[in-house]
Amino acid sequence: MKFSKKLITWYLQNKRTMPWRETKDPYRIWLSEIILQQTRVAQGLPYYLSFAEAFPTVFELASATEEQVLKLWQGLGYYSRARNLHATAKYIVNELEGVFPDTYKGLLELKGVGDYTASAIASICYDEPTPVVDGNVYRVLSRYFGINTPINTTAGIKEFKGLAIELMDHEQPATYNQAIMEFGALQCKPKNPYCIVCPINDSCVGLDKGAIGELPVKLKKIKVKKRYFNYLVYDNGNQTVLQQRLGKGIWEGLYEFPLIEDEKCTVDTIPTTQTFKEMVNGGEYVITPFKEEPIVHKLSHQHIYTRFFIIKTDTNLLLQGIQKNVNRQEIHNYPVPILLGNFIDSFFKV
DNA sequence: AAAACGGGGGG
DNA sequence: CCCCCAGTTTT
Known part of the structure; x- marks a missing residue:
């Protein structure tokens, strides 16, 4: 079976229930993706619920003051996300009549939406076959293919994106992208991954080489x-x-x-x-x-x-x-x- | 290419 | 204490 189909099979049996998985509304998906940037699901979930309740649609969010948005964001960190969220909501309402762009390319133009988020929204909401490459994907791919190119270098970013494009499932973009991320979060975890019961452990190069603990490779830490x-x-x-x-x-x-x-x-x-x-x-x-x-x-x-x-x-x-x-x-x-x-x-x- | 940008959780 | 988290933007 293909790599993508194996992950999808695993996903359908193991995925967690999450509120943003109950909809394809681009507003809700966008909101969840911004909140989850560099943020664990457990930490972001209560914020998603608060925002969805306070601002059910992009129109309510656009009508809020920046102070209200920041107050609701308080404690989540990386506050530029909240400012960009608000600015983009106003842009969508005032310039696009409340309608989100429906392509990867169009989404990329939005403030606070980079390569990952544009891919996530485009695939989840519009089934565009553009792959997400987040921390989970770097880990899964580096291990499975035994790639030791540092993930935080220009070469690494390019290499993993290229590989992700090849692996992309064109029949089920939305499901595949969420599958590989969920697989990285629950199965191919940073520490103590469940390799013994892994559905793709028979063809995992990293596991074969005993290199799971060293992958993915990341360059130097910042000084505090x-x-x-x-x-x-x-x-x-x-x-x-x-x-x-x-x-x-x-x-x-x-x-x-x-x-x-x-x-x-x-x-x-x-x-x-x-x-x-x-x-x-x-x-x-x-x-x-x-x-x-x-x-x-x-x-x-x-x-x-x-x-x-x-x-x-x-x-x-x-x-x-x-x-x-x-x-x-x-x-x-x-x-x-x-x-x-x-x-x-x-x-x-x- | 590197630095800046938060806060919390896991081992 | 160190690493990592559904990354993006600025320098």
Whole structure:
């Protein structure tokens, strides 16, 4: 039997039930694919359900504010996905009369939709025979064919895509693409794959060579940077101060407390900063660290050593630039990084 | 070609 | 602690 047919047979017997497998509505498929980029099904599922309920069609999503979208996305990470999701929804509604492109090529034009996502939507919704190549596919193909070309190089990306095109099932594109991904997720797992009971273990080159543990090959890991975030949590009784992160960089579009990024910030140095002086404007204050030890927030590419300084004051805070006063009750409505969300939940208990 | 972009889970 | 996850965009 053909490689693709074997995977499809396995898939039909082993696939999980998932809400986006109950529809071919391009809006729902697109939504699920964006949410699942670099994200496990278990983590993305509750977000998919929330979005599908809050925004049943692309029209409701397009009508939302970016802040609403970011708030619903809070905690999922890679927030550019949420901004692109919203921008694309508005584009589909305003320029395309609410109708999604129905080809791989057309889908590729959408913000936040790259090669993988365009292939996924085109195949699942329109049965276009264009193969998906995600982390699962790299693993399955590298093992089955014993390919040790690093998957995160131009040569590797090209080689695996070419192979995927050859293997593509032209009779059942939608089923085949989901089959190979599900096979990678459940059977040909990163660690401890079930090779003993694998339906294609009789022709797996990687298994034959005892190389399953070394495949796929991936080049070098990134080095982690350290950063030091000191948040000024103003508290004049019923209000605090928030500001939005603008421009490029981490957490773009999300809100946070006024920030001093500096390794040596302390209770004693804060009153010497320009931003603090302008804010309290000569008034009385007491600064207390929330915790003595910094909270280390670990991201894949940086470790953020974070301290929250509580600034009790009765003075009228002088807001600067993008800063805004926020009531204790309102603070939970703002989209914030999970790091701040955790702090807010403990400090501003409802 | 390399770096940036989150957060959580598994071993 | 390290790796990986239904990747894309920017530098």
